[in-house]
Amino acid sequence: MSTQSSVTDVAPEPLSPQLVVRTTLLGTVLDDDPAALLALLPRTAPLAWVRRGDGLVAWGEVARVETTGPGRFADAEAVWASLRSRAVVRDDVKVPGTGPVAFGSFAFDDGSDQRSVLVVPRVVVGRRGSTAWITTITTTQTSAGSAPTLAPVPTLAHVLDDVDPVTSPGAVTYSRGAVADDDWTASVEEAVRRIRDGRLDKVVMARDVEARTEHPIDPRWLLTRLATAYTGCWTFSIDGMVGATPELLVRSEKGLVTSRVLAGTIRRTGGEEADLARAAKLAHSSKDLEEHEYAVASVAEALAPYCQSLNVPETPFVLHLPNVLHLASDVTGVLCTSGTPVAGNLTSTTSTASAAAPVVGGHGVAPSSLSLAAALHPTAAVCGTPTAVANDLIRELEGMDRARYAGPVGWVGGDGDGEWGIALRSASLDPEDDRAARLFAGCGVVAASDPASELAETEAKLEPMRLALSTTPLP
């Protein structure tokens, strides 16, 4: 399988662009509206990673890496490592997300010919509680002897492109995706058979749905609705991949890692009492607990070699989203730095994984958040157990290319810290047709799965994107 990568500078520049980065505090106070940051975005190629009003929005492009194949993460990481190591940075704020930042969205499957991307934006606006900032990034060429000059202190007024009004997509029609419903349930039935035969324990089967809109899709319409309705999720937009994921693959911040693992789902009814009864049912469902256990184990196993201590909860909690309830576990750990373990300030209450510190890139430094995302992907929340057998079964039975659905999506900073979600509850906007999008949803299949119920579960998981595309007032 081939691995290709390319770096494109927007204004053609010599081969060795150097980033010149300036971060300054934003004088303006951004309000608590979950969509306040999103209101700054231009219509074209908006970049976003926001949750409860905090996060990053960005636009413009000073560098882009496109990769495919099994080396897609390593190739993107290598380019980012080179860019960040040579960047000239003045950061007056110094919180996660300030300084140099790249946004990425990666294909699910090693075998996909669909691109993975890492984009370095021209402008980033970020917010973390009461702190808000602007970062501007430009490129200069590395030429011997001359030191790049820093741009003047940016202000919001200087960096805001013309923000044209957000427009509605109008009426939407849906049609089947790659596989008809009956064929999809037949595939789930076959997957259940293979599991009962003992060939694997779990596989996640997904499907897609095509949406066609009356008017061109303005990604900001989708983002604003997602961020407002799904406040507990991470609303993202990167190179046409848009969604609001409840699942955090990994956050790496100052030596601490966190992963929110989800697997096991029940639809909500809308009634508070009935939902509480459903939450109790979910928390005791052996089928869902089994699905969840595989997902947690896959994350713990993947993180263990990088951590000097890992806290893996024994029992999941129930996460309430507007459309569904999920079994959820927050796995946390303290990263090792090669040869120099970080002083442990997290206690392992339930289980501890300790392992020799890995040699990461041979530089004696902790792995970047992007390397961690690559090591974790694909977890059993989106692939299955054992991973390779499940992945082969997905290729054999699913009948579609997931492209960037269920792949890592997020951002990485200049120090390697960052946040990566799993691109769920998402759609890919067609770059050739601005009125077309492909929506995705999947579900974990175990021995006790019922194909018709799994189809219904995918419908519940499609709800956030259907709501995002609609014009009905938000609840």
Ligand SMILES: C=C(O[C@H]1C=CC=C(C(=O)O)[C@@H]1O)C(=O)O
């Ligand atoms: C694969 C998806 O969800 C995963 C995350 C949470 C719960 C899941 C489940 O219960 O099957 C899935 O593992 C999706 O939303 O497309």
